[in-house]
Every structure is written in structure tokens, then in C-alpha cells.
Amino acid sequence: MSTLRWGIVSAGKISHDFTSALSTLPESEHKVVAVAARDLSRAKEFAKVHGIPNVYDNYEALAKDSGIDIAYIGSLNPQHYENAKLMLENGKHVLCEKPLTMNASQTKALIKVAKEKKLFLMEAVWSRCFPVYKELKKALCSGVIGDVKQVTVGFGFRLEHVDRLMKKEMGGGTILDLGIYTLQFQQFIYDHKKPLEVQATGHVTDTGCDIAMNAVIKYENNQLASIQTSGLCELTNEAVIVGTKGIIRVPNFWCPTQLMLPNETKEFPLPKCKHEMNFVNSVGLRYEAAEARECISKGLQECPSITWNESIQLAELEDTLRKILGVKFPEDSQTY
The missing domain is CATH 3.40.50.720 (NAD(P)-binding Rossmann-like Domain)
Known part of the structure; x- marks a missing residue:
């Protein structure tokens, strides 16, 4: 190509x-x-x-x-x-x-x-395009921690000063901005299965944007996911996967360079970049660009790492959480 x-x-x-x-x-x-x-x-x-x-x-x-x-x-x-x-x-x-x-x-x-x-x-x-995710999938398939029963993942920072998160007309709130990361992670671990039940609670600002959210997502086979988002405080910002035989931890799970397996820790360092970056590990954006090129060269319309069906599932989960908390955007009343 x-x-x-x-x-x-x-x-x-x-x-x-x-x-x-x-x-x-x-x-x-x-x-x-x-x-x-x-x-x-x-x-x-x-x-x-x-x-x-x-x-x-x-x-x-x-x-x-x-x-x-x-x-x-x-x-x-x-x-x-x-x-x-x-x-x-x-x-x-x-x-x-x-x-x-x-x-x-x-x-x-x-x-x-x-x-x-x-x-x-x-x-x-x-x-999804980081090498850690590929290695994590291999580890889960190998059975190193047995059958996964619990996924816990929280993502939060002090964000009251970030204008776009506080304004509904700018698509504000933590569910769309941070929650998608926690949702995609548990979805990745549980192989994109449809949840049996979603429960959630949280806090909504005077402007109608969610500023903090805790949710529990129930799956078949006694599997649960606990996710948290916050714009009020910095959370652990780590994903923990608990199986019947052990635990895997993923620090900086949204852009990870480290995978903490039961018996070893694997490192996946990022290359250097000549520009100053605004966000953590942003040079890792190169991985999704490379995947996009590979898909296009193969004539694919969607990326296997994040398929269209998964994007729909993510949007539906985000809609569900917002509905529970009472967060509604003008776009929710429109027909497309």
C-alpha cells in the first residue's frame, strides 16, 4: 500500500x-x-x-x-x-x-x-491497539488466572477546571469522556458479551453533567465488572482482573506500558517523540494509526480491535448509564 x-x-x-x-x-x-x-x-x-x-x-x-x-x-x-x-x-x-x-x-x-x-x-x-492488550489477551487465554470472575477499573482526575466536561452543549460529563475507557476494558475482558444487568449511581452537576459515577455490570457465569469515573478526585486509574487462580493488574489501563501478571511483570516501552505531548503516553496513538492503515490496506471497513458492533455496544452502555443518572443531551431527542 x-x-x-x-x-x-x-x-x-x-x-x-x-x-x-x-x-x-x-x-x-x-x-x-x-x-x-x-x-x-x-x-x-x-x-x-x-x-x-x-x-x-x-x-x-x-x-x-x-x-x-x-x-x-x-x-x-x-x-x-x-x-x-x-x-x-x-x-x-x-x-x-x-x-x-x-x-x-x-x-x-x-x-x-x-x-x-x-x-x-x-x-x-x-x-485496544497497545501491545499490552494483545499480551493480556494471550495471558487470559492461557488460563494463568483461571476463570475471570471480577473486573474492577476506575478512571478519575480533578477535572472541575476543564470547561468541556462541565458543559452539556460541549458533550460534558465523565461517562462519555472517562467512562468509555472503563467500559471498553471490561468489555474486552468479557469478550463483548451482552450484560444481564447494569446498576449505577453517581453525582450530576447543576449544569446536568455527570461528575462521578459508580456502576456494577452483571454477566452470566457469575461474572461482574465494577467501574468508576470521577472528575472530582484522582482514582487508582488501574484495572484489576481477578480469576479463580490469580490476579492481573494493568496500571494506566487506558494507555498501558506495563502488565503485572501473577509471576512476572512485562514492560512495553514507548518510542520517543520530538514533540511535547499534552496527555499521558500519547505517543501510543501511533498504534491505532498503524492498525487503521493495515485495515485499509486489506480492504477492511472496520478494525478487528474495535468493531462496529462493539462501538454500538459501548454507546448503548453509555446511554444506559446516563439514563440511570438522569443525564440527557439534546442529541438524545433527535432522529438520525
Whole structure:
């Protein structure tokens, strides 16, 4: 396959980290050829930092650029659906930041567009592409901890100062921002099974956004998952898998470089990057970019590491948790 040509939608922090991570991959395989932002000055500054030749002040122009193969969507949550749909309708493959959309209805509608256009669409659950996840799956299949019965995973930081998390119109709340990581992890461990029951409680701000959530998800075969999110305090930010014969721990489970097995700890160091990063282990975004390229080269429309059905399951779980806590977005009342 020839070089995969990327267009970057939005010039924010995560887009910076993703583009920086791409620079650690061979230029013969990945090249960023354009960036678009609604603020032209931000797009120009982004392009200057990353050496990007084409700059646009609107997403439509990027979507119509015939020199782009795939669009990376790094915009705010409420813009994911429209931006990704725009790119697909203009013949672009799409790697869209998580959550893929605001709810299950949007997710199903977006996948329908990708199917019709015969294009690649992937929710950027970058965690799944880390080498630790591949090694973790091998360990579980080997039976090193026996039959898994409990998964506990919490994700939380002091986030009251983060504007987008506190505003409903910006797709705020911890369920969509942090909860998707905890949900995808327990879903990964339990092989994407459908839950028998979901119970949850939490706290909601005056603006209608969830600021903290605890949930218990019940599966068949006496399996349980306990997940927590918080924007009020830093949690352990570790995943613990308990089986009938032992325990596995995954520090920094959303972007892990270490796997703590019962009898050994395995390390998977990340490569160095020339740019300063905004988020922990962001150079690991290179793994999802590499998987996207591999899938496209094979003619796949979805990534085996995070399939369309899984994205729908994740959205449905997020919808369920929000409903229990009483968090509703304008998108929930619309038809797609």
C-alpha cells in the first residue's frame, strides 16, 4: 500500500498529540497533508508546528480535498457525528476520537453511512491497539488466572477546571469522556458479551453533567465488572482482573506500558517523540494509526480491535448509564 495521507479535523490538544505520534511512524506509510480548524490562525499555527502543507478554515474544504485518504476527527464530542459523516460522504476513511458519537442512535446512523460508502470507519479507542492488550489477551487465554470472575477499573482526575466536561452543549460529563475507557476494558475482558444487568449511581452537576459515577455490570457465569469515573478526585486509574487462580493488574489501563501478571511483570516501552505531548503516553496513538492503515490496506471497513458492533455496544452502555443518572443531551431527542 502507498502512503496513507491524513487530514486532521480540529487543531486541539488531542489532534496535536495524534499528529505528533504519527511522526514516529515511517513517512513512507503515513503523511499528514492537511489540517482544518474553524479558527484559521489556530490551523496555521498547528500546520507550522507539524510541517503540514495545506490549511483550511472549515471542515468542508478538507472533506473535498482529493489528496486526503483518511480524516482524523479530534473535535468536541457533539461534533463527531456531523464531522465524521461529512468526511465519509466525501469519500474519506475516518478515524474518529472516542466517543464515536453522542449516543447509540448516532453511532448506528454513522456506521450505516460507512457501510453504504464502503469506507473504513473506526472509533479511536486507542487502548485496544497497545501491545499490552494483545499480551493480556494471550495471558487470559492461557488460563494463568483461571476463570475471570471480577473486573474492577476506575478512571478519575480533578477535572472541575476543564470547561468541556462541565458543559452539556460541549458533550460534558465523565461517562462519555472517562467512562468509555472503563467500559471498553471490561468489555474486552468479557469478550463483548451482552450484560444481564447494569446498576449505577453517581453525582450530576447543576449544569446536568455527570461528575462521578459508580456502576456494577452483571454477566452470566457469575461474572461482574465494577467501574468508576470521577472528575472530582484522582482514582487508582488501574484495572484489576481477578480469576479463580490469580490476579492481573494493568496500571494506566487506558494507555498501558506495563502488565503485572501473577509471576512476572512485562514492560512495553514507548518510542520517543520530538514533540511535547499534552496527555499521558500519547505517543501510543501511533498504534491505532498503524492498525487503521493495515485495515485499509486489506480492504477492511472496520478494525478487528474495535468493531462496529462493539462501538454500538459501548454507546448503548453509555446511554444506559446516563439514563440511570438522569443525564440527557439534546442529541438524545433527535432522529438520525
